[in-house]
Each structure stands twice: as structure tokens, then as C-alpha cells.
Amino acid sequence: MKNKISIALFAILLVGCMPTIEDREQDAPLGPQQIESFDLLAEDYFVEDLACQDSEGLSEMAEQDVHRFDAGTTAPETHSFQGFTSKDTLKGPGFSQSVYDFHQQSKCTITDGAEACSTGSKVVKSPKKLKICNADRNFARASVEGVTLSSMSSLNSAYKFYLAIPNARENLRDTSLIVLPIVEKLTNQTGSDGIESTVRTITTDNLAYTSNFDGRPAFVIFPKSRNAVNKGRWKNLNLWELPWGMIHEFGHHVFRSHTGIEKLPGAKANVHGLVLNTPIHSIDFDETDDKSKSSTNGFSLAGRTSGPEEIFSAVNEAYADLFSFYALGQVPNLTQGVDCFEKNRDTTSNVFADGTAKRISAETLELFTATERYKFNSCDGPDFQDAHSLGAVIAHGMMRLYKARADVSSASPGQQAGWLLAWADAVGSSIRIKGKTAITFSNLLGLGLKGVAESDGSLTETQCEILKDVFPAFKDAWLASDFSCR
């Protein structure tokens, strides 16, 4: 399997005469319900209420203190888990289980610079269901319970927001929450000197949504890495405490549900196991480290594609950013104070962190379609070869187009979010009818544009200005076909 998404990973490079793997995890004398500890991780994450895991949890959840990031700081706040139970696992409306202590391992080999991985991965540890026994307990931030309740509180807010949208579906599929999994990759390589070595990588510093894990969609909360701490990233913040981030992931669930598309026509079947679909970002934290390790980090420098899958994925990212923006009240600065996300992912900001305009021009598309992978630092500015940067531009443009709708002032926030759902519905039908040929930026964004235009395709003057400003690469084609400027 060629890893298409560059993900934030932390690797230890071990070189020896024999292909050995140094076992860096601490074999601490932990109880059977304790979770594994790795030096690579920022914390020794732990289950705080071990006794509870062997008994029956609360039959009815009430209010719980959770940690949420708001306006630049993380502080405890109270969230009502009304409708939730924790008898056999923490679950509630839209969520059928919360699990932890999952460990999967895959093996790969690098030959002549090309990475090949065995299909499927080994389950080292099966996930355990998490229970909560005490409503008055303040769980530590690094406890499995603390992580689960914090992330679930934002997902719960997202779900409630979704249900209040007039054209929401009642049959959104139930999801799982997978907390702090160890997704490990062992890569064997032989250097030019004939020396074999093994690199261990563990997926960290990310949030993800996968449309199918063990038969149902799941949200995945990856642990924070020591590397991120050492580099001073996200001080006093864990990504799962950022409501914007968790609700972004819920936005992927909405997009998946409303388009009805889990896999594009002709796409390869998902490899078995937990795959990092739709991560919250693709920042390479090893950017300052030895670049020779890059290929082992799933960050392939040579060769890339920019076909339907990459286009679909950019639209998917835009959608998730937009959903989060609407769910959190359409306000600016939702990512303020968050390293790598501030401005870059603030839907209201018309520039990236380095001042680059949020715009898809011919030059942007040239970068996106290039077969050579350019090195960008997407923490400071845009990486126009990455779905998240393209998505941020699309989200910004669509937000402004919605705002410029003639009837926006008379539409409730719920109705406005409804325009988003209608867009995903239209994307799904178009792909079902036309197959892969439907997957072009011009068509998929055009379907969004149809949602903001009058029924005859006419756009307001302001909307036409936005096309010129944000989508110059598609403007002429749109105006030559379905749309016109008033």
C-alpha cells in the first residue's frame, strides 16, 4: 500500500547489523486494564477508574466536567450528557460505543526507495469498551476517561446541531469513538551499504474519521506525541479538546452520509484495519529532521497523483471546515491560538498564516496537478498539493457565497446549514449518475454554487466579485455554462 496521505508521525530510526527492533515502550507493571505506554507519546495515558471497567457503569449519564479549548485557553467546563448511558460502554444518541487500548501493527519494506506494506494489519490488542461509574468525578486530562468525555462532548454538540437542521436525516448511522489507539508501523529497509534497519512509527497528533471500522463509522483520537511537545506545538492544548477539530471530523460523517459515498467508483477496497482517513491536518512534524527518513513517514517526495480521489478529498475537507464553522455559530477566530490552524483554517480569514490569499487560480491548480511533490511547510502557509489547504480556500469561498445570498438575512442559522446538506446531497447524486467524470472541481463546486444562485443560475454582483476573488480558475467556465452575473 502506498500511503497517499502524509501524516504526522514520529519515527525512531534504529540502525544495526541485524534487523532488530528496539523495544522502546516501558514494560511498566500495569494492571490488565491499563493502557500501553510509549516513550514516543507526550503522556503516559491511563485509565483513571480501573475498578469501574470490571463492573457496571452508570445507567444514566448526567453532567460531567470536560476540558475544552475556547478563545485561546483550555479550561474545564460542564457538559450535559443527557441521553447517554455508560452501563456497558459510554454511548448515546448517534454514538454506539467508546473504546480504548486498541493496538494494531503493520509491516512494510522499503526496496529501492519504494515502500510496500503487507495488506492488512495485525491486531496486537483488541479495543476495550470504556465505562464511566461516577458522575461527580473530575477525570484527569491525560486519563482515557478525560480524553473520551472531552472529545465526546464536542461530537455530541455537533450531533445536536445537525439534528436541528431542517433537512437533516434521521437515519444517520451510529458511530464509534476510538480513543488513543496505537497504530504502529514497522518498516524494514536496507541501506546502500547493505545494512538493514527497522523504523517504528506511531500515528500521533491527529484526529480522524473513518467510514468503516469494524462495521461502522468511527472517530479516532490519536495521542499527542512527545515530538510535538518538544517542538512547542499546542501548548496546553490537546487536539481533541478543540471543539472546532472534533466538529470538523463530525462534518466528514455528515458529508459521507449525505453524499452516500464511502468509496469512489473504481477505488481500491480499504485495506483491513484502522486507516487514517480524513485526518485533521497533514503537517509533517519531522520537517526539521533528516529528510532521508521522509519516505518512511508516508511522505513520498517523488511522484504524486491529483485525480478524482484528491479532488474529492479537498472538497470533503472544505465541507468539514464549513460544517464546523456553522455548528460553532459562524464566528471568526475558531482556531485562534492553535499552532498551524490559526488563519490557515479560520474560514473567515481570506489569507493563510503567511499572508497568501485564499484563492484557486491557474497557478494554484498547476501546483495541485504537478506530478512532482514540492516540499511545503503547511504549518505556516498553504500547501496547494494538500487537501486541507485547497479545502480551506473552498470553505472560505463558499462561506462568502452563502453570506452573499439575497435571502441570507431571513434564513435561520439552521436553514443556512441546510444549504450545506443540500450541497452534499447534490454531490452524491451527481457522482452516482456520472461516475468518476463528475469529480472535477468545476463540477463539485458548481453544485455548491447552484445552491447559492437563483433558480435561473443568476448570481448577485457580490457573488460574482467573490468568484473573481476566490475561484478565478473556474469563473469563466461557470459563466459560460450554468451561471450568469446580474
Ligand SMILES: [Zn+2]
Ligand atoms: Zn478533515
